Amino acid sequence: MRKITLLALLISAFTTRADLLTALQAYDKKDFAKAAVEFNQLIPLASDQAAFNLGAMAYNGEGQPRDLVKALSYFEFAASRQHTEAKTLADKIRPTLSAAQLAQADAALQLLQQQVQVDQASDKALAAMAEPDRLPLKRVPPQYPKKAASLGVFGSVTMRLLINEQGDVEAVDVLNAYPKGLFENDAVRALKRWKYQPGDSKSISRVMLTFSIGEIDHRKVQRIFTEHKLWEFSALGSPTHQNALANVLQLARTQSDSTQFVDKTLPPALGPLNREFVAEAKTVANELNLPAGYQLDTFVSLDEKGVVTAVHDDNPERLQQASAILLHKQLTHQDVPAGFYRLQSAFAKKSARLRQAQRIPQTYSNDYWLEQAARGGNLDAQRALAALQPEWEMYLLKQQDPVVQSWAGTRLILDGKKAEGEKLLDAAIAKGHATAKELKAVL
Structure with missing residues (x-):
């Protein structure tokens, strides 16, 4: 049988926490033991690509004896997460195994399923995380950094904020930003000067601020894609690039008033975007x-x-x-x-x-790539999703992430569970998270 090729790449310029890219780099260096450990760490995130790669390694006998039973269990796991090539390979392997081997593969699959901590969110789960909608009465535009202006760079910053009873913004945390390290400080300074509708109690909200000189047209977007090879490296499995791609697509779709319908029946495509995608509807x-x-x-x-x-x-x-x-x-x-x-x-x-409007494949959707980045281990994408989905919040709480601890603790205090909430805030403060200290001071 022919060897199955993993989607491997080597990008030495990126240093990240353990994620899909780390695993792919290890595989690229033929360090199969490390690659297997890193891929397996992503099974709790239901990463279809990590499961597919583990199946391929078992199928090819890389770092281990060839094991079709193990390969089938990983391919079945990946196929259940909509990985089309995994389904094809599982269908190919299944008829070659005995009844006893199929039972072993099924048992192994069940063990993999039991490891999953973050699966697909339901509409009810999303509704459970809905936050109060207090409209801003005064918006202060952020200053455009001189460095960004000189480079002609555009971007965005997604933040979480605490609003007090009078409508003042008391604390802000950055969840995600593109490009990283350029717009965050100006975004936070501007948001702290916003004024919201008064309310009966404090409330949590989310805001995305955009930065651009002039309109963001398809040529500017395409230049970003080309210069940073976002489509290519995202398709190869780099969570860092996937998160960046999600942010750029969100900017483009916002520009066009989100008049695209994500049709999951359309075949996947990887750019370029046409003029209408970015233009105002x-x-x-x-x-x-x-x-x-x-x-x-x-x-x-x-x-x-x-x-x-x-x-x-x-x-x-x-x-x-x-x-x-x-x-x-x-x-x-x-x-x-x-x-x-x-x-x-x-x-x-x-x-x-x-x-x-337009019908677009899910590969043109910012939500698709944000989830891919999160399941590949990107912390920024995970934090952005944790503000929307309880599964991601619970996962990051188990990882003792200080940003999620801060906002989960704040929500508990607002819900009347002061002792539980302060315990999470104190844990975040102990890790040096400045926003947690701000939140505790005003709650």
């Missing part, structure tokens, strides 16, 4: 024939008569609701070409609008 119709009180925001396909031929939504409940209301209905009598659109509606019928 165009409104093609405002006078729409919508039922009174319609408030959904979804994507639709229209024929040449403005009739809805399909409704698109990644949330099954919203899809069912929107389809019952919109399917086969004529939305507009205006001259609108047949095509794919985003239907946006607020509380009044007159505010509904139809905007040009």
